[in-house]
Amino acid sequence: MSFHLEKQKLTCGNLSRSTRLLAADEKSGKLAVLRKPKSSEAHDYVEFYSFLSGWLAFPELTVCPENGSIEHMMFIENGELMTSHANGSVCFIDPHNNMRVKRVQVSASTIWSACKHPSSDKSKSTVALISHSSVLYFFDINAKIIISSISLGVESRLFDLSSSGKLVAIGSIDGIILAGNGKVQQTLKLDRQNRRDPTVAWTVLFIKPSLLACGDSRGTITFWNPDVGTLIQSVSCMQSHILTLCWTNEILYAAGVDPRIIAMKEVTCETYEVVNRQIGPSKDVRSLVAYENKIFSAGEDHDIYVCEKFCRKLQVQQQKNIIVAADVVASAGENYIDIWWKQHGEDMPFEGSHVLHQHYEMIHLAKIYAPSKRIITSWMLSSCGERLVIGTSSETTLYKIAPTASKLNKKIVKFGTFHVAATAFHVTGERFFAARGDFEVVELLVTESSKQMKSLVNQSECGAAVKMIVSPCGIHIIILTTRSQLFSINSETGESRLVKIDMSIDITCNFTSLFVLTAASGFSESTDSKKVLYEVGLSNGIIKRSTFLNQLRMASTTQNRVYPELPISLMDVGHGQLMVTSYGGGWSIVDTTLNGVAYTMNKPLTNENAGVCVLEVTGEALPKACGFKLKKFGMQ
Template sequence: MDINVENDVVVCGAASKSARIIAIDEQTGKMAVIRKQRKQGAHDYIEFYNVLTGWLATRELVVCPENGSIEHAMFVANGELLVSHANGSICFVDPHDSRRVKRIQIAASTIWAACEHSNNDDRSKVALISHSSILFIFDVVNKLIVSSVSLGVDSRLFDVSSNGNLVAIGAIDGIMIAGDGKVQRTLVLDRENRRDPTIAWSVRFWKSDVLACGDSRGTVTLWNPESGALIQAIKCMQSHILTMCIVNDELNVAGVDPRITSIKKLATNEYDVVRRRTGPIRDVRSLASYDGRVYASGEDFDIFVGKDGCRPLVQQWKTNIEIGGEIVASCGENFVDVWWKQTGDDEPTRGSDFVPQHFKSVFLAKIFSPKQTIITCWSLSRCGKQLAIGTAKNVSIYSILPETRRKIAKIATFDDVAPTALHISEKVLTVCRGDFEILQFQCAQENKKPRIVIDQSECGSVVKLDVSRCGQLAAVLTTRCQVFLVNVANGQSRVVKVDLPIDVIARKESAVILCTHPAFAENSDQKKVVYEVAATNASILKSASSLALRMTPTSPKSFMPGLPIGLCRLRGDRFATYSYDGHFSLVDLENQKVFTPPDAPTTAKHAVNGGMMENGGVFVFGARQIEKEEKVDRIVVLRIAGDEEPKVDGFRLKKFGMQ
């Protein structure tokens, strides 16, 4: 077995994106991340992730409502995502179908925040606050305004929370309590000095009779909303508290002081700080909870997850970086950067099958999407000569010609497609769209109608697609965490029964599926994670655990489980699995053997010291096939670097005696 191992650094625009707002549906494990575009005045967009494991985020859909700035996001009763906008409207987004976006105009001014306003198990109503100081009660099932209350203040409103009967609104110098169609009382917040107002950035009903408020003084105040009595004031932060959430009956707060601080009721009936988690180093603007964990996002490029500790949420960078032939491509929000390989000298093998190879990639081109709209999905052919870019409206195909003067040539554009996943070969473009519909286009025939492979509704959108080299089998992963094997010729599909699938590879007569497990589950290294499945009946032929794949963490200090996060196709019956820290194993299906390099090109310890805390997944793994009859597996391990620096400096914690 001859294997060349190449190492390089790739610049990726997706690694330099901050998450302004996050929201998690606790019933399905879907996380919505709101991001701003770099272009001034451009629309905000939404990325949906699957966070069922608690340590790994698998990206699913990218949706742009094309409705300006998004100010707030939350999941509502029927699993839809509700987002409020600066133009006074709200949008309902289906996390299983990117085409289902419904816009409703509520007010003439900005809708700043929203919360549930329901009793018991009824989640049909939400409370909305506008810049014109009006509280709206909205029915999310019937999509209509139930009632409205004028709050009678001439200042901005910041947050809203409800216990089902009363609604609390955070404002300047106080909290307004509304109920029964009127403002019942205002809870006054003291000022530190006469000039600077105290801003109630965040309010949350901890219990039905306990209201918590985080303000600009770094103080959490607890109130009785019925009587208006102050229960306790806790000075727990050194700067503004911007966001709060409740996890396991603990109140978690964070903000400009990025430490995630937990407050709990003690046996003495007093409230006090019981835990501080240090992970984020810049402003935390949003907290969310799921499965006993707290998730934090803000000015850092990482999203952090905390339970016993606090660490970056690992991401599958495979959706943002692809390798084909001599080309490496990385995808940003509305552009794709293309690099061309310049080979270097091979090192002596010294009796090993693994040949480390050093090379330097040369930047070839930056390809923007049509009208610089958000890229929802994209694909690079295995030979590296064709590139497909999909947006919410069309798919564009480009030819990559590194040795010519033109470099990049646009071949065709297919309108009215709205893809969720793409796969391109030298002649055929396979497109997934809507609620599980798969089409095929001929790359060279722009105006010809596509062939419909399958149209199978109520299965969720396809988020990962792979087509076998022969073009006969397609393996797809949907937003409902299901894997289907589709016969491309006759359109027959079979569902594969596996738990938590995260990646797929299609072969001629079978498919390889990668699954995962929750963080640090008992005996997780002995549980099956890789399956070979027959294409004819979707039965499992072979399976292996991470221990059998030798995917244990490469450092005893590793803070992530030793589970693979991605698959990579190699020659013949071979494929590779790789972990977050660059460790990989090669699997030979025919001979049922596993190979690992004697000296891994990267280690977990190196990853942590080299910037793991700045970008949750620092490495991406791929393979080149420069010639069709090659007898060498060319493995590429890329370290990811962002193309921008954070716009906010890290918070400087004041020590005792500092002013």
């Protein structure tokens, strides 16, 4: 056989985005990432990820409340995400239903921050909110009403807040305001390094009701007794502003403009010392969250880092950002899709050569913006590369792609628009399928003369669709949901069947079988003895075959491997063969027609010519913030 391995470079707008805030929910295993769009006219939006597999994150929903700037967010007791906005409102977002976004107006001015307010009454669920007008609100989550408020009577900018249940601490300029029992109790003063520069209390955190920690602009963490207002300890541990604190497993973590993540531990009674400094991020860290005693950090870097004994990047499955279909490759930005085309050339392999030379060139065909340049919440490209679907928070638009068309205006043609806020799509032939809400599957019927929408199945409490595929015959619809469940739906009868496979991360199918790729739960990388690939009958949902990770024998395409060769992607390459790929470029060919489940390039393929193209994907721009330069001993 002739084997062809080539590498191409590709830019993707969604890989060059910084993070404003993180929020984690340990009950559901969800990670929420707040993104600030590059355009000042666009609305902020939230991305939901599942990080049940530890070092690898799986993108699920992208929700844009279309309510302006988001200043703070956090998960609340019922699993919803609460966001506070610059227009004085709060929104409640269901991570399993993109259509369930409820907005409540709280204040006439910006809500800067929010925190949970513990109560002795377990039936009540209350949060504390701080506004730009220096008013502290107590908000009932269940009733969606303001219970009470406290006017702080200050004119300075307020930053962060934390509650012990009895007292609420608010970070401000040159001090920390303590409020409770309907009034301001006292203000804890922070010293200045010099007369001109104020000390900003960027972040405050109650470690316990009798101990309050504060990170400020001096790079100092101060520990206070909030009951009597005394300073217990002051630790100068960083070289610049401390922007965020996180407490987990009896350890206090801090980071900020100085991106090193420091860990402080209590060595004696209420005396803390720095026990570890971890280097991972190179630019400002804006947010730290804890999950399973691990620390997730994000900020001006384009990556999210996972820290335990050492820091490394949280890898993201890129199937929602890049799609390869025949000779067309599409990459996603915040509000646009880049279309690339592999233009065929005349280069042919030399006679007798066992390596095919590069015989095509990837060129940029078009940049397609979403209607009104809204944030793209979902999109897909058909397997033939001729249909593109772009979804926003309010509508779905379909396009035809014809790279070889003679006229420029015929290469990309808008085909139709539906007022459907869908989370997943699939195009097979002339049939368009979409999933919305929690969850409903509809078929969009588009012709030159009419547009119709037909509901196929509607069942609640199953989660929103993350990924959708349709069998080649068009009868079986396979859906992966935000609740990590896999459903097989008959498009003719509407019958829905649950496929009992845990931790599914990618799916593909042929006429008779569904193939499911799974991931290991938790942070363990020792998964050789775990089954990762399953074959399931489409007609009955019964597992036919399965294989272990060590049986795949994945071949690496790079010598410098930083991450384990754990499979993250599955694709059908034709002739009864599947390709399983890893984040580091490793791959394995699986022949579904043989009893043996897997082999790599060291065994012959049935095709006369086989090719593997490795896409090296990079962001479109570098981070705006410069990396922090640490001062060494003796430097002024």
